[in-house]
Amino acid sequence: MPEDQGVNGDMWTEQACRLLQKANWQKIGDSNIDILDTSGKARGLDALFSYEDGLTASLKRLVFVEAKSWATTSLSEKELKDWIDNLADKISSLRNSPGLLDTYQATKTLEISTGLIACYFNDPANYHSFRAKFEKWLQNHKLPYGHAERKYHQRVFVLDNGRLLWLASLLTSLRDWISSASLGEVRSLDFFYPSSNLHGNPVRRLRNINIEYIFSSLVLAKGTSVIDAANLTNEIDFAFYNGPLDEKSFERLASALQASNMIDARNELIIYKYRRETKDFRKIKPNVESLFKGLGAKSVSIKDMDNTDVMPGWVLNGE
Amino acid sequence: METKYKYPTKYELTEAISMCRRRFVDQFAQRKGIFVYRATQAYLANELSKLFLDEDDLELIRKNAHRNKNKKVTVGFVLTAKDPNFDPKEIIDCLRTSTSRPNDNLSPITETSEGLQYGSLEYEVNKPGRIDLLQNEKRHVDYSIEKTEDNIYQVFVDAHSSSDARYFEAMFKSAVKEEANLNIIDFGMLSAKHTVQFFDDLSELGLGERWRKTRVNELTFRRPVPNSDEEGEEHQEASDEALSVINRAILEGKDLRDNEFVKQSEKAGYRFSAMTIEYEHMDRPNVVEMRAEFKLRPEIFEIKVASYLKRVLEGNIEKPESDDLSEELEKEFTTTFWHNAKRVYDSLLTLTDDEAPVAEPAPAP
Numbered sequence: 034m035p036e037d038q039g040v041n042g043d044m045w046t047e048q049a050c051r052l053l054q055k056a057n058w059q060k061i062g063d064s065n066i067d068i069l070d071t072s073g074k075a076r077g078l079d080a081l082f083s084y085e086d087g088l089t090a091s092l093k094r095l096v097f098v099e100a101k102s103w104a105t106t107s108l109s110e111k112e113l114k115d116w117i118d119n120l121a122d123k124i125s126s127l128r129n130s131p132g133l134l135d136t137y138q139a140t141k142t143l144e145i146s147t148g149l150i151a152c153y154f155n156d157p158a159n160y161h162s163f164r165a166k167f168e169k170w171l172q173n174h175k176l177p178y179g180h181a182e183r184k185y186h187q188r189v190f191v192l193d194n195g196r197l198l199w200l201a202s203l204l205t206s207l208r209d210w211i212s213s214a215s216l217g218e219v220r221s222l223d224f225f226y227p228s229s230n231l232h233g234n235p236v237r238r239l240r241n242i243n244i245e246y247i248f249s250s251l252v253l254a255k256g257t258s259v260i261d262a263a264n265l266t267n268e269i270d271f272a273f274y275n276g277p278l279d280e281k282s283f284e285r286l287a288s289a290l291q292a293s294n295m296i297d298a299r300n301e302l303i304i305y306k307y308r309r310e311t312k313d314f315r316k317i318k319p320n321v322e323s324l325f326k327g328l329g330a331k332s333v334s335i336k337d338m339d340n341t342d343v344m345p346g347w348v349l350n351g352e
Numbered sequence: 353m354e355t356k357y358k359y360p361t362k363y364e365l366t367e368a369i370s371m372c373r374r375r376f377v378d379q380f381a382q383r384k385g386i387f388v389y390r391a392t393q394a395y396l397a398n399e400l401s402k403l404f405l406d407e408d409d410l411e412l413i414r415k416n417a418h419r420n421k422n423k424k425v426t427v428g429f430v431l432t433a434k435d436p437n438f439d440p441k442e443i444i445d446c447l448r449t450s451t452s453r454p455n456d457n458l459s460p461i462t463e464t465s466e467g468l469q470y471g472s473l474e475y476e477v478n479k480p481g482r483i484d485l486l487q488n489e490k491r492h493v494d495y496s497i498e499k500t501e502d503n504i505y506q507v508f509v510d511a512h513s514s515s516d517a518r519y520f521e522a523m524f525k526s527a528v529k530e531e532a533n534l535n536i537i538d539f540g541m542l543s544a545k546h547t548v549q550f551f552d553d554l555s556e557l558g559l560g561e562r563w564r565k566t567r568v569n570e571l572t573f574r575r576p577v578p579n580s581d582e583e584g585e586e587h588q589e590a591s592d593e594a595l596s597v598i599n600r601a602i603l604e605g606k607d608l609r610d611n612e613f614v615k616q617s618e619k620a621g622y623r624f625s626a627m628t629i630e631y632e633h634m635d636r637p638n639v640v641e642m643r644a645e646f647k648l649r650p651e652i653f654e655i656k657v658a659s660y661l662k663r664v665l666e667g668n669i670e671k672p673e674s675d676d677l678s679e680e681l682e683k684e685f686t687t688t689f690w691h692n693a694k695r696v697y698d699s700l701l702t703l704t705d706d707e708a709p710v711a712e713p714a715p716a717p
Contacts, residue, residue, distance in 0.1 A: 088402055121389050172379040177390050186395065191385035248384055250406035276406030281357055285407045289359035324355075 041155075045102035046079045049151040052197070052348050053098070055204045057241035058082040061095070061137050069132030076123050083143055087226035087243045090234050095143035096244070097124055101152040105163035108154075110170040113191075117174060120148040121187040147244065148189040153197060157342040160194050167193065190244055194342075199307060200247055201348055202339045203273050206305050208347075210256065210271075218260045222271070225253040227293035236294070250276040251286065253295055268300045270330070273338065275307040278314040283321045287328055302330040305338045360410070362401045369397035371417040380412065424510055425654040426686035427517035428694070431497075431505040433532040440497045440505055443527045444471060456523070461497075470496040473520055493520045505532075508687060514647045514654050521652070537653040537697045539625070539646040546700045547624040547646075550693075552608040554644060555629050557692040559685060563631035568598050569641060569658075571614075573622035574648070588622055628658050637663040639672060642689050655686045655693070 046064050054060060061081040070076050079100045086092040099120055127133045128145040154160050171191065192200070207222055214220040223238035224246065238255060246252045254271040272290055276282050286304075290296055304325065310318075325333040339345065360368065369377055374393050381388065381400055388396055405413075431440070441461050448458045457474040464470075473493040494510040507524070511517040525534050542550055551571075558565055571590035590598070594613040601611060608614050614624070626645035632638070641658040660682075662675035 117387055121387070168383045171385060172382045174382060174387070176378065176387060178374075178392070186391050187389040188399070189387040189389075191387070193385065196385065245402045246404075248386060249404040250409070251404035277408055279407070282407035284355045284357040285359055285410065288355040288357060289404060291355065292359055292361070 042100075042102055045153055045155075046100040048344065048348050049098070049100040049153070049197075050080050050082075051351060052151075052201060052204070052344075053080075053082055055208075055347075056084075056200065056247075057239075058084045058096070061139050068127055068136065069130060070123070070126035071130045072126065074126075076127060078123065081137065081140070082149075083139065084241045084243060085237075085239050086144075087224065087237045087239050087241075088234065088245065090237075093143050094147050094244075095140050095145045097127070097148040099148070099150045101150060102155050103152065104156045105154045105159040105167075106156070108167075110173065113167075113170050114174050116150055116152075117189050117191065120150060120189050124148050124187045124189075146185065146187055148187065149244070150189065150191045151197060152191060152193045153344075154194050157194065160342065164193075164195065190248065192247065196247060198341065198344070199275055200242075201345050202307060202341075203242075203252060203305075205345055205347070206273065206338050207254070207271075214258070217262050218258055220256060220258050222254055222256040225255045225270075225293075225295070227253065227295075250274065251289060253290075253293060268297070270295050270297060270300045270302045272302070272304045273307070274304055278306065278308055278310065280317050280320060280324075283317075283324060287324055291328065296328045296330050298329055298331060300331055302328075302333045304333070304335045306335060307338045307340055309337075309340055357407075365401040365405070365413075366394075366397045368413050368417045369400055370394055372413060373416060376416045380409075418512070424512060424682065425514055425517060425656045426683075426690060427509045427511070427514070427521065427652055427654050428537075428687075428690045429507050429509075429521060430500075430535040430694070431507060431528070431532045432535065433503040433505070435531055436503060438503065438531055440469060440507075443524065443531075447523060447527050450527075453523070468496060468498050470494070473523075475519065491516050491519075493517065495520060508690070510683070510686075514652050517654065518652050537693055539623075539651065539653065541701060542697070544618055544621075544623045546703075548609050548614055548618060550696055550700060551624050551627045551644070553696040554689075554693050555608070555627065557696065558629070559631055559640070559642070559688055562634050563640070564634060565602060565629060566632050566639070567630040568595060568602065568608075568627065569630055570626065570628035570643070571595070571598070571624070572626035572645070573617045574625045575620070575622040588617060638675060639663065640685060642685065644689065644693060653693070655689050657682050657685050 043065070050060060050064060059082060061083060064080045065077070066081070067075040067077050078097055080098040082096045082098055083093055084096065086094055097120060099116065101116065124146060133145075134141055154163065211220045211222060223240060224242050226237040226239065226243070228234055228236045242252065252273040254273070256269040256271060258267045258269065259265070272286070272295060274286060276286065290302075296302065302325065322333070322335065325335070370393060372380075377393060377396055377400070381396060386399070388399055391399070441463070444458060444461045447453065447456070448460070455475050459471045459473075461469050461471040471494075473495070475491050477491055491512065493516050496508050498506045500506045509517045509520050511520065521534075521536075528534060539547070555565055555568070568590075571594075573588045573590075575588075590613060594611075597613065598608065598611050601607075617624075625648075626643065628641055628643040630639060630641050633640075639659075639661045641660075643656050643658045644653070646653050657677065660675050660677040661672040663670045664673050665671075
């Protein structure tokens with residue numbers, strides 16, 4: 034079998050669960066479970082998770098998670114298509130089943146429409162040359178269209194090395210910031226979901242990241258630093274950026290930060306960038322710095338996030 | 353401080369994605385790893401607008417929304433030079449270096465060994481509107497110039513809208529001045545009766561003998577608003593019933609000018625102004641819909657490929673599916689159709705209202 038079966042497959046399931054738990058997703062039940070669907074057929078799942086949506090007030094979502102650890106040389110387009118369609122099928126045949134709702138009572142209050150395939154290619158040296166082919170396969174898949182507004186749509190998200198490593202790097206940066214508190218200082222951090230005046234949703238600050246953020250080029254967070262002895266509380270604004278490093282892109286980023294209430298005259302703003310600098314970036318760096326300084330935050334710094342081809346140790350080994 | 357490039361609001365992003373081609377939106381989402389089942393385009397647009405997108409993604413959406421909104425149109429004109437030393441390259445060079453057109457960016461002209469000259473024009477238009485992401489649109493026009501006879505040049509302009517084609521035509525005309533005459537297919541030169549004949553004969557000559565006329569899909573007539581001092585025109589589209597009568601008549605080999613609806617429209621003061629007509633290939637399972645239209649604002653005659661389909665067998669049922677149309681083939685379709693239109697037009701100009709014209713067809717694609 035091409036997939037790392039048995040010990041290796043289970044290991045990746047465990048590691049993928051660890052990554053999602055670090056993003057403060059709640060695990061429901063055990064890993065590698067069978068659930069009876071509405072027709073009485075057992076459907077295998079690697080894990081069940083829930084998270085708070087952040088974009089719709091008080092909406093919590095259930096996520097059916099499949100963890101796949103494969104070599105780039107073993108996967109075919111047909112196999113990838115089957116994973117996606119099978120997961121969509123599992124979502125629709127389990128969402129009303131007693132096997133799910135009665136066995137896992139916590140699922141009763143959750144919106145059930147989302148699936149996540151965490152696909153880690155375990156030959157990272159080949160990943161970059163393979164990515165173009167993988168993208169082609171993803172975009173070749175033809176889904177059934179809807180002809181009228183329906184309320185129910187299955188959503189399947191495929192995370193491969195690129196996004197998995199971005200998520201891991203983002204969580205590493207957060208951990209590092211929290212753990213580098215000085216003596217007597219307590220730091221905490223929430224993901225920040227700006228209000229959308231179109232839907233009338235309030236601003237949310239949540240411990241968990243939502244799925245849209247994982248697939249975004251910008252993730253917002255707000256940190257708090259409390260030093261009791263000095264009776265001092267500071268708020269720090271964080272922007273994690275995974276986009277191109279040219280002047281126009283930074284202008285767009287600056288505008289997104291302004292529109293999301295991330296520029297505060299009392300707060301420090303830290304921009305963590307994921308992509309690595311090129312020669313061209315060095316040329317424009319002074320302009321970029323003065324652009325962000327000109328926005329009006331108390332202070333602005335641009336830092337680098339980890340950007341590697343392999344999972345960090347805390348995902349592989351645990352704490 | 354205000355930033356120059358604004359991040360779109362959720363509303364703007366949803367609207368812009370809704371204006372893109374459906375297949376583009378699917379591929380855009382799926383390439384990221386996002387699959388939404390049984391979604392309408394509006395639903396998918398709403399889902400995607402929840403993401404923070406970077407400049408590269410926004411640019412892709414912007415370009416596709418613009419391209420999809422503005423399908424390609426072809427406009428042609430013929431230049432008759434008064435001076436045997438006339439050279440269109442000099443006209444383009446003169447325009448390129450002109451300081452009076454700072455917003456126009458003309459590429460240098462390229463000349464093939466067969467003598468075909470071509471180039472492009474880019475210019476920026478500021479569009480007032482609510483969707484900031486779609487403002488300051490860069491417009492692009494391609495043109496080609498070919499010497500067909502001594503002192504005579506055929507110019508084709510491929511643009512995304514009639515206004516762009518007119519922009520190029522007007523720019524060119526201003527530079528040519530008195531050196532050459534610029535001849536277009538002019539609606540004003542045709543009588544009401546001749547416009548019917550124009551479309552009738554054009555539909556017959558069509559794309560040449562390998563393409564069989566199968567259906568008329570749209571007919572548009574227009575007339576000045578009656579009993580009104582104000583400028584304005586009324587439009588009338590042929591109803592489905594009228595079209596089905598016309599299409600039955602086509603199968604029997606009858607002409608448009610014999611049709612009752614066409615006759616009545618003409619009697620009521622309407623003039624035939626646009627037609628969309630379908631042709632099928634004799635050997636290949638392809639169907640192409642060509643549209644020819646006398647536009648009013650700006651006043652211009654334009655040709656475009658409205659659709660290009662491939663018939664695919666599903667079980668025993670033939671189903672049309674959108675097929676990829678290469679730029680070369682699209683160009684062949686539009687230029688052949690335009691040349692045939694010009695031939696019909698020229699032959700009509702030499703006639704009185706009661707005579708029937710005879711036009712020689714252009715070489716087929």
